[in-house]
Amino acid sequence: MSVFDQLIDQDNVTSVLKEAVLASRDVKNVSQQMTHAWLFTGPAGSGRSNAAVAFASALVCPAGGCNKCNECLSVTAGSHADVELIRTQGLSIKIDEIRELISRASWAPSVANYRVVVIEDADRLTESAANALLKVIEEPGARTVWLLCAPTLADVLPTIRSRCRHLSLHTPSIKAVTKLLIERDLIKPELAEFAARVSQGHIGIARHLATNKETRDERLKTLKTPSMLTDISSAYKAASMLVDAAKQRAESESEIRDDAEIEKLKQAWGATGSKLAAGGSKAIKELEKEQKGRGTRLVRDYLDRALLDLATFYRDVMLVQSGASDFLINSDLQSEITNIASTSAESKTLAKIQAILKTRINLGLNAAPLLAVEALMCELRR
Numbered sequence: 001m002s003v004f005d006q007l008i009d010q011d012n013v014t015s016v017l018k019e020a021v022l023a024s025r026d027v028k029n030v031s032q033q034m035t036h037a038w039l040f041t042g043p044a045g046s047g048r049s050n051a052a053v054a055f056a057s058a059l060v061c062p063a064g065g066c067n068k069c070n071e072c073l074s075v076t077a078g079s080h081a082d083v084e085l086i087r088t089q090g091l092s093i094k095i096d097e098i099r100e101l102i103s104r105a106s107w108a109p110s111v112a113n114y115r116v117v118v119i120e121d122a123d124r125l126t127e128s129a130a131n132a133l134l135k136v137i138e139e140p141g142a143r144t145v146w147l148l149c150a151p152t153l154a155d156v157l158p159t160i161r162s163r164c165r166h167l168s169l170h171t172p173s174i175k176a177v178t179k180l181l182i183e184r185d186l187i188k189p190e191l192a193e194f195a196a197r198v199s200q201g202h203i204g205i206a207r208h209l210a211t212n213k214e215t216r217d218e219r220l221k222t223l224k225t226p227s228m229l230t231d232i233s234s235a236y237k238a239a240s241m242l243v244d245a246a247k248q249r250a251e252s253e254s255e256i257r258d259d260a261e262i263e264k265l266k267q268a269w270g271a272t273g274s275k276l277a278a279g280g281s282k283a284i285k286e287l288e289k290e291q292k293g294r295g296t297r298l299v300r301d302y303l304d305r306a307l308l309d310l311a312t313f314y315r316d317v318m319l320v321q322s323g324a325s326d327f328l329i330n331s332d333l334q335s336e337i338t339n340i341a342s343t344s345a346e347s348k349t350l351a352k353i354q355a356i357l358k359t360r361i362n363l364g365l366n367a368a369p370l371l372a373v374e375a376l377m378c379e380l381r382r
């Protein structure tokens with residue numbers, strides 16, 4: 001058993017990491033052997049942050065990543081004294097956060113050979129934060145290792161990526177994800193294959209689909225919108241339905257966590273009744289602001305997921321139009337797909353797919369969700 005077992009279909013990356021772990025255990029040569037900054041890239045769902053966390057475990061585990069000792073388990077739980085996991089839920093990582101992080105990262109490791117910092121969304125560093133980080137990556141402490149993750153190389157400042165050893169992960173095959181769901185999550189084969197196929201090899205989404213009926217229902221609802229689009233008013237209706245669904249999911253996910261965080265912070269500031277110690281209300285306002293940012297990002301993430309599903313739908317429509325209906329991603333919706341394929345032209349389908357991808361980009365650039373999706377639904381209307 002090893003922490004690297006969870007990296008599905010990534011043999012090249014795994015072998016580099018295992019070699020680095022072996023080299024790092026040569027204690028006499030700690031500083032010479034170790035690369036101090038690594039960059040993991042790969043599309044969403046390829047497991048780039050899992051790879052970084054597994055590597056962090058292996059670096060601090062006495063057995064090189066056994067996945068069962070206290071060190072390994074506490075890294076995964078985010079509670080290891082020498083491993084820091086930075087998972088931002090906001091839209092960006094700001095310079096203050098990075099400055100604090102840098103000062104903590106300079107401490108000597110307390111139990112392990114290394115202090116490891118994993119930044120899961122290095123693409124969300126603001127420019128000033130990235131520049132601050134660049135300075136420490138240029139001259140890292142001998143016992144600090146930085147593991148950055150981002151979707152692609154282009155998402156990271158060139159100056160940073162040139163200082164990092166780069167590892168690129170790919171989307172695992174549908175077969176590999178199916179196997180993982182069956183073996184690790186004990187999902188029935190048919191459901192596992194369906195989840196792996198419609199999520200297009202995104203491990204996290206596949207697992208979510210396979211274990212959560214609500215998510216499967218949500219997907220069906222999204223994929224039925226193309227058939228709803230008969231006139232302008234139905235396009236507006238479909239848009240508000242998609243945006244509301246994303247908001248609702250984001251809200252239900254945030255609510256419990258937000259309240260618990262506020263409660264915890266209040267206790268930390270020694271709240272008695274409604275009174276807070278000095279500075280407490282400012283800290284709470286800051287936390288609320290952060291939570292709001294996180295909520296905005298969640299809505300956008302859910303909408304993005306819905307748009308990706310829609311893109312696979314029209315991809316299927318195009319396959320049917322070109323006479324290749326054997327390889328549908330959404331084969332459970334064959335009749336809807338065939339219906340739309342028979343009533344429109346292939347060139348229009350391609351334009352629709354492009355419109356969906358353009359909307360995804362616009363949402364990523366902070367476009368107002370409802371307006372962007374309304375415009376899209378009007379374009380998708382038959």
Ligand SMILES: [Zn+2]
Nearest residue numbers: 061066069072
């Ligand atoms: Zn271990």
